[in-house]
Amino acid sequence: MEMLTKSEAYMVIDRLINWAGSLDLQVKISGREQGLTRFAGSEIHQNVSQENLVVELTAKEGKKRATVTTNRLSERELQEAVKEVRQKLEFAGEEELEIPFVKEPDDIESSQYDDKLLQKFDIAGRVKELKKGLSQLTADMEAAGSLSLHNNFLALGNTEGITRYARLVKADFNSVVEKEGQTGYAALTSDNFADFSIEKLFSRAAAKANQSEQPVNIEPKEYPVILEPLAVGGLLTYLSYLGFSARSLQKGVSFLTDRLGEQVFSDKISIYDDHKHNETFKLPFDMEGVPRQKLTIIEKGVARELAYDLKSARKDNCQSTGHSIGRPSMGGLPLHLVMESGESNREEMLASLDRGLLITRFHYLNVVNPRQAIFTGLTRDGTFLIEEGEVKAPVQDLRFTDSLLKAFSRVTAISTEREKVANFSGFSLVPSLLLEGLKFTGRKET
């Protein structure tokens, strides 16, 4: 039941719209089957599955709008949901603007997915892959992490007659490997089974743990840094959440407020949102049914385009770019972020550093000052001192607090290779970056 086919989903949408009569209604149906196997101390401690099917009804009349969501799906309960949204609309206060439902194109379908993910990462498959991966760790190592399979669909229709359907299948792996108190990390999120080698990912985390033995303490201050893709992906996710939506500018909290058209980052940095890119996941429409457009968010360091949903677009008197996440209070959000690659390989980036840090990833990133894009967070699971172009020693983790407007304006190299890194709902495609400086303000105690 959870994975409705396109025709099954459209039948449910038709039935709800028929029950709605003259009511202007949008119907969204989302189905989810998720299996996740979690391990710690190199043994499984949580192994779980969940199945859910949710119907969301949004009704509107002029400037009034109301939403009712339910996963109680008997005919009687769905009819009650239609009745409830109608009643709620009656008492709803007016919103600022009237937001029409999407009228075109008639249908968008994206039914393709990698069936191998479903075959290889089912309950037994996940355990088999983890067992192989864990078995290659040495006796003095322990691993924690998870391997999960996400099998979802999304369907949408409205009283304007449009229909939308997409299957969304992806897998997610992450692991910290610990050796004598020091840790290494590897992670991957992808919708392509061919990307996954769980054994290699464990090896990568183990190699980082091995390299991290006997870390040295260094003074917190500004250092040149090489940020590996996991670290770049973490920062990009927060930058996007904080500043790449038109809504965040309308709220005045974006660091791009009053800066569109200006040079905000180094001219080496270009950032797109591109659902048609081969290495991003396939979702060609947004949560309001609007066809997703490619955005050039940052072009050679210049702030160009923002993500819009219907409401934020109406407010700015323009068209939605198809980036609704279904929450008007958040506006549009880019979910298919791609940072353009550069021309350097890892060795070249290392070789260019007289003294600096190599950072695997960040922990607990958060915003300190949104308008100045000041963030804070700690390095984690593999932080190394680079001297004269070589990794000299692991270092005790540090806290950075810095403006990314400043830090990303001082990019000296970008890697040719990129990796898929999990973001809030899917994954981004990002390279490694060499920054002239990132300001560290504290040291992690042990």
Add this chain to the structure above:
Amino acid sequence: MEKQVTDLIQYLKDQNVDYADVRYVKTESETIATEDLKVQELASEVDAGVGIRVIIDGAQGFAAVADLDKLKQTALKAIKIAESSAKIQKNRISLSSKKTVQDSYATPFDRDPFEVELQNKIELLQAAEEEMKAEAELFKTTGHLKFNNIQKVYADTEGSIIHQDLLESGGGIQAYAYQDDDMQIRSYPCGFGGNYARAGYEFIEELELVENSRKIAREAATLAEAEECPSGELDLLIDSSQMTLQIHESVGHPIELDRIFGAEAAYAGTSFLEPAMLGKYQYGSDIINIVADATTPRGLGTFGYDDEGVEAQKKDIISNGILRGFLTSRDTASSLGQSSGGAARADGWQNLPLIRMTNINLLPGDKSWEELLAGIDDGLYLKTNRSWSIDDKRLNFQFGCEIAYEIKKGQLTGKIYKNPVYAGITPEFWQKCDAIGEEELWELYGVPNCGKGQPGQSAHVGHGSAPTRFRQVEVGVGNAN
């Protein structure tokens, strides 16, 4: 629903599982948000389903489903998952013993928020916004109300059957002001979208959103023109609205015993604490007394029974500065030879219970407001959380607040600073505490969005505290210029 749940327990017994529990959870919620006097969001949701946990030969499986016609199929899936788990398992899961009960619990309340006219709720937020806009020139105002009605039916193969009806009400308002390149926000009664409680609509009325709106409007406008918070080591008086976050991040999370055992190592991290520290470790100064209290009236972490059917308890966590207890579940408590502290909580029906905070409360001290201030020659009074970050062992933290009020020679001078940020190392920071406000200054805040686990779970927890004084804390480190 009880019959379906108990029938399923019998079905699982027939499959020869060693242990099983079944939880039916139905949550009805209503969200109302306004912005600049207009309705921003008007939504309601019904979410129901069943979560099934089984243990076979010391290995655990969990499966959850919304479709109640698939209960037996899902039970078999949980068994299959447990059998798979056994293939990578070094230590058998062992549950500490508990009392078998047939009982029910309901949140006490005076006024059902779902019976209050929608129009009245919208008008309340709009009235507060009107007051804010009348008081000061603001860029934006917002208001928010949220209500949850959670029905739970729990049964396990040991014979417990428990019904719970939990009611939550929460809300708040915000004023935004900006000048040049800086946006300032003031929130009431706190950040996180407001204050939340397990209570009825009377809680919303007692918040007095309209009556408190003008003050935050004034403060937001003044903050937009205020100086940056000074840097250096200063004495701090931290308001309950920020102590909530301080307790949450630097006490609540480190004392989760699953985290201490490494269960969260790859995601949210571990803890600097170890079981051997119990009863010996000096967590803070000797005036620090902290309890985990799932019975606190109106606490957002208050319930009758946790999601393993263990009765709500009040446990000492820190007594006179010494670490005395952890948050525990049945399996983790068993590792220490203890019974569960009743802190296994799941986010809805679809998730496995994890160790979560209940109400982690700093008990009141003996200082009046005047005495707290009087002890500060040069310092700041910090209010309302805005930013937070802490390392993966819960030691190095850096927190930001919405506003800092200057204190000189034991008096608030009337001057305020924007963008205050302070940092510290958890035990060193708690050692710097030299005064805690008395009982009449003690306030309880509910946090509705505590994240943990994979798949991610959001817990509703509470923290009570009074304004608390700390000596010579590093301030201003967030100023990256």
